[in-house]
Amino acid sequence: MLKTKAVFERKLDCFQPQDCVIEAIEELSASKFKDFCENMLADRDFIADRIGDMYLDGNGVQHGLLVLCEDTDDAVLVDSSGYSYGRYTAFLPNFRPYVNLQISLLADEIIRDSTQKTENGNWEISFDEIEERYGVGTLLLNALSASDEVAEIEPMEDSFDITYYLDHCPKCDGQQGKDSPQSEAQTAPAVKLRDLLHTKWEDLHLIHHEIENEPSTIVELDESTLTEAGKEAWVDVLNADVLRIYTGYYGLQMELAGVKASRLDAFSSMLAGYCSVQDYEKWVNEPGDQPSQAPEMKL
Template sequence: MKAIFERKASDFDLWSFEVSKTIRLPAEVFEAVLQKPMRDYDFIQDNIAQMHCDSSGVYHCLLLTGEDRKDGLLVESEGYGYCRYASYVPDISALTSPALQHLNERMTAAADYIVSTGTQNTTEGNWIISFDELAQQTGFEHDFNSMDTLLDMLHEREEVANVELGDTAIDVCYYLDFCPQYGGHPEEAEPGQLSESAAPVSRLKELLHLHWEDIHLLHKDVEVQPATIVELDEHTLTDAGKAGLG
């Protein structure tokens, strides 16, 4: 993705706009417009009536783009045949599809809510948010297609270690550096800091008398993808593993 960067900009004067018409040009023609925007072009001259600034200060523009291009150029020629006023747009998908823009806004709001609510409230490192709560707080109504995208968005967040999708809720594990309410566990305390009344910690050998499923292993200091043990009990260990228990 590319963008325009201004050197030592004193401010950014943002204008309200609406796209009056989208013109999809051959890729080489669109590239020529980007390289020489001050030239006169017939497709701008022929659409002068589509471009103006209304009484509310909203600029009505052409959106120029090229075949197989994701970027575009907003143009308000002010009655001329060249790009008198223009703004480069790296990704025009939201401009060409209001429905897609609305979906993106809702999904972004949902991802932000899941991350902010979970990290600020969890004391254990994970947080479960129901679909009903998500819809009530953000307006995001889940379905199979949009949920896959939401899960991808959550996996991209630096705060998120793992995401599990249930029938009625999302279970998210967060990296503990982002969880201010996380208080740690007794086994993480320094020697001598445990109170005499602290509950005894079970040894792995004792725990293996039970049958465990879907155990997620996290490293408290190193950010790695969680490892999952599907099943674990005294019968699933190898001879070497049993010997290591002592």
């Protein structure tokens, strides 16, 4: 048995759906979305802020604001027609999967276009360009951040500043011909961080090979530091490629690739105690379970 929601019309002779364009998206918490749906004629600041995005154009196309809920797939499309409440509204059940798909396709298009053009791994795309070329800019940040090609993304005042992993950027130096058989034959398999944890590392700093970061000091790290849950949660960091180990600005430094810089920073901060007590106890072995004493929690 399949369940959904619908608004029924009594004795409707025929459906008359209108062509619509979603100009903007507003995502509400479950409680705010419930209040919005139960008080549709109340004035809303988020509608007032986007009055210019909602109108009926000369071709009869309805331009509106899509209101999503964080906890459900249902949505409401709003055309306020110059007012600060939902003067014209349409209920759209199970609509979030469609939105997620479209946002994912937009993110793929941006990444495909910019990785082919960048010559240094960096690319900036303005919110105006996103609006002009791709329509809806909201929700793109998470979709872009989740991409394997993106090393780091920073939302600026009027743009996204994106840094890509260089192996996805064919115009970057040293990338041409890297997939040739000769190149593969000359490249030794990379050593993973997890491969080196049979040795106890003290006062270690994890450095990203492309993105400048300020790592927290890992007091001790070896194969007994993490619990099984911790190894699972941080598998991407443990599987990072170790490029070199050296004494640098921070002391003992390990340069890693194949992992996001933000994840390296989060991993180091977690081991330094900058996380919730619940997460620390879940991911890091208790002092009695490993030879060394865990760092003091910093809350």
